[in-house]
Amino acid sequence: MEDADIGWLVTAAADGDKAAWQALVRRFAGLIWSITRAYRLSAADAADVSQTTWLRLAEHIGKINNPDRVGAWLATAARRECLQNIRANARIVPTDDITWFDDTATGDDPTEGAVLHAEREREDAQRAKALWAAVARLPLRCRELIRILMASPPPSYAEVAAALDLPVGSIGPTRARCLQRLRGELG
Amino acid sequence: MDCGPDDELAEELRQSAAQLDPVPPELLQTAADAFSWRDIDSELAEMVFDSLLDSDEATLVRSSMDRRLVSFKTPELSIDVEVTSTGSGRDVMGQIVPPQRATVQVRHREGMATTDADELGRFRCGPLRAGPMSLRLIPAAGGPQPAVVTDWVSI
The missing domain is CATH 2.60.40 (Immunoglobulin-like)
Structure with a gap:
């Protein structure tokens, strides 16, 4: 989606267009979820952060300075909510309860005729898990960046920069370095 | 973003996240519902x-x-x-x-x-x-x- 289209959606939503709001949700819900996971929030805390971020956009949508860049606005709001959430929970020992690698999710039960398909899916799932496990072995900065880059649809560098409070210019080189390290982990 | 092996790996990562840590449906629902809380007056x-x-x-x-x-x-x-x-x-x-x-x-x-x-x-x-x-x-x-x-x- 082009920036100008996103800007148009923001303007339409500000005028009360519910479908435009839905389109914004489809475009950016994945980014916000990825940001909460990059900051290692539990699913319940992530739900709070996400809901608060969208409620906040709803009140601000008529006053966004740069509607084309609402993604960066959302990323900044979500980051602040995450930090606030982390500080509010500061007395609780942080755990890595985000399942970077969850071994319990199997449960394949291929029916006849779908065996080949299931085999293929199992290989894909294994490859995905191996990748996930390799990411978990990277330094924190790389894990955070990569988790945000994992958002669907892919976020812009401006959005990633806003999510991590880093200069936009640093995102490309850091991404290259982190993916390089990931390749090393994958062997 | 430029094309190349980095983009392929990034896309693979994106697919693994979609598979292993997808957006919970209730998050999409509360995001959609947020619009109805708007108070423009x-x-x-x-x-x-x-x-x-x-x-x-x-x-x-x-x-x-x-x-x-x-x-x-x-x-x-x-x-x-x-x-x-x-x-x-x-x-x-x-x-x-x-x-x-x-x-x-x-x-x-x-x-x-x-x-x-x-x-x-x-x-x-x-x-x-x-x-x-x-x-x-x-x-x-x-x-x-x-x-x-x-x-x-x-x-």
Whole structure:
């Protein structure tokens, strides 16, 4: 989606267009979820952060300075909510309860005729898990960046920069370095 | 983004996240529902201070973590709110400046609670369930000001 289209959606939503709001949700819900996971929030805390971020956009949508860049606005709001959430929970020992690698999710039960398909899916799932496990072995900065880059649809560098409070210019080189390290982990 | 092996790996990562850690459907639902909470007739009081974000770590450690101060502002008034944790619930105490009577609607996850600010502008409400909260102030009849809604804040 082009920036100008996103800007148009923001303007339409500000005028009360519910479908435009839905389109914004489809475009950016994945980014916000990825940001909460990059900051290692539990699913319940992530739900709070996400809901608060969208409620906040709803009140601000008529006053966004740069509607084309609402993604960066959302990323900044979500980051602040995450930090606030982390500080509010500061007395609780942080755990890595985000399942970077969850071994319990199997449960394949291929029916006849779908065996080949299931085999293929199992290989894909294994490859995905191996990748996930390799990411978990990277330094924190790389894990955070990569988790945000994992958002669907892919976020812009401006959005990633806003999510991590880093200069936009640093995102490309850091991404290259982190993916390089990931390749090393994958062997 | 440029093409190449990095983009292929990034795409593979994206697919693995979609498979292993997908966006929970209820997040999409609450995001969609957020639009219906919009209040375009009221003036927005933006959050200008949050003790959780705007205090340095040392201050945070010294002050009780169970007590959080949040301030909202419009050009005409400010609303200072103190949030205390009572287990899983949250108590909200507020002060409108300049002091004035008003009806205060506390919008939160389970709907809306209504309370009154006294002639000194003080109000309280709780316990509320933890989660997003926003206040709507309706000035007492005859007041010169329009209704005010605050930014949403997760308490």
